[in-house]
Amino acid sequence: MDDRKTKIAIISHALGGGGAERFAALLSFMLTDSGFEIHNVILNDVTDYEFTGPLLNLGRLCKADGNLKRKFSKGIALRKYLKANAIDVIIDNRPRNNWFRDYFFKKIYGKRKVAYLVQNYNLKNYIPQNKFLAGLLYKDAEKLVCVSKAIEKQLNEKYHFTNTATIYNPVNLNADTILEAAGMPENYILYFGRFDEKAKNFSLMLEAFADSEIYRKGFQLILMGDGPDRNLIEIEIAKRNVGEFVVMIPYQKNPFGIVKKAKYTILTSRFEGFPLSIGESLAMGTPVIAVDCKSGPSEVIVNEKNGLLVENYNPQALSKAMNVLIDDSELYQACKQNAAQSVSHLSLESISRQWQEVLSSFV
Numbered sequence: 001m002d003d004r005k006t007k008i009a010i011i012s013h014a015l016g017g018g019g020a021e022r023f024a025a026l027l028s029f030m031l032t033d034s035g036f037e038i039h040n041v042i043l044n045d046v047t048d049y050e051f052t053g054p055l056l057n058l059g060r061l062c063k064a065d066g067n068l069k070r071k072f073s074k075g076i077a078l079r080k081y082l083k084a085n086a087i088d089v090i091i092d093n094r095p096r097n098n099w100f101r102d103y104f105f106k107k108i109y110g111k112r113k114v115a116y117l118v119q120n121y122n123l124k125n126y127i128p129q130n131k132f133l134a135g136l137l138y139k140d141a142e143k144l145v146c147v148s149k150a151i152e153k154q155l156n157e158k159y160h161f162t163n164t165a166t167i168y169n170p171v172n173l174n175a176d177t178i179l180e181a182a183g184m185p186e187n188y189i190l191y192f193g194r195f196d197e198k199a200k201n202f203s204l205m206l207e208a209f210a211d212s213e214i215y216r217k218g219f220q221l222i223l224m225g226d227g228p229d230r231n232l233i234e235i236e237i238a239k240r241n242v243g244e245f246v247v248m249i250p251y252q253k254n255p256f257g258i259v260k261k262a263k264y265t266i267l268t269s270r271f272e273g274f275p276l277s278i279g280e281s282l283a284m285g286t287p288v289i290a291v292d293c294k295s296g297p298s299e300v301i302v303n304e305k306n307g308l309l310v311e312n313y314n315p316q317a318l319s320k321a322m323n324v325l326i327d328d329s330e331l332y333q334a335c336k337q338n339a340a341q342s343v344s345h346l347s348l349e350s351i352s353r354q355w356q357e358v359l360s361s362f363v
Contacts, residue, residue, distance in 0.1 A: 007039065011078075147169050169279070172283075292310065
């Protein structure tokens with residue numbers, strides 16, 4: 001009987017920059033603690049988040065001139081690594097929006113068992129629109145792991161896949177260190193995540209903030225993050241004439257102190273998967289105001305119990321909600337009291353068990 005640990009490679013775009021990448025880093029710890037041998041593989045040289053296990057950094061290793069040549073060199077290096085380290089199982093956490101590239105990866109994986117993550121309701125980032133091509137990639141996959149029930153339902157209905165499961169992204173409820181929110185204003189509401197207007201819809205957030213005039217009550221809006229649309233957001237802030245009341249700060253590796261001190265956090269996305277920011281905010285006892293986008297918020301937020309769930313693309317409703325959680329102290333305290341307990345099912349221990357059950361069924 002072979003007693004060796006099952007060897008798992010978690011393959012990601014990077015280990016920094018966004019929620020899916022932060023999840024991959026956290027997953028490396030969870031699965032190591034569950035008794036698996038974890039190897040991390042990243043395609044781009046970004047490692048902002050802490051992880052555990054060996055790292056194959058293809059972005060740093062493969063620097064061949066020419067985009068196509070570099071991609072092939074990454075593929076060759078990955079194939080050699082998987083073989084040399086006798087990898088049993090692959091967790092593919094990459095965005096997958098190029099059929100030829102993704103079929104190339106499928107061939108590299110060979111006969112290894114593969115779990116493909118689907119991290120966003122916007123399926124075009126992960127699954128081909130063409131059902132035949134989608135079937136060639138995923139019909140024989142060991143598992144398509146969705147981060148929300150809404151995503152899994154969409155896969156089942158649109159593609160008729162039966163090899164699906166939902167495992168929510170976990171929340172690190174036992175953060176070792178909650179740093180003091182030094183230098184922060186006394187009263188603020190908070191967005192934390194990626195600066196990506198196409199997905200996060202900062203235009204809606206800033207329009208509602210300006211209309212709410214909660215800055216007259218002494219509250220600032222803090223935007224904590226990094227991303228490609230910082231300049232665009234600055235333009236929107238200036239257009240709304242709220243530059244005096246909106247502060248942009250870099251993303252923190254440990255944001256929990258800033259999250260904990262916020263009056264509430266806010267999410268205005270056009271679409272999501274299962275936003276870590278909601279779970280992390282609630283875990284810190286901080287209520288959330290989120291639009292009811294596809295998908296994620298409605299599976300965590302119970303309206304007027306741990307936050308407010310608002311109709312999407314409705315700046316008036318969002319503006320009203322911003323005021324309600326400041327003016328209605330009884331409602332606010334109830335949401336704050338319920339916050340942490342409402343995400344107890346997202347603990348590392350609970351989500352680790354679910355992953356262990358899925359992966360153990362592979363071998």
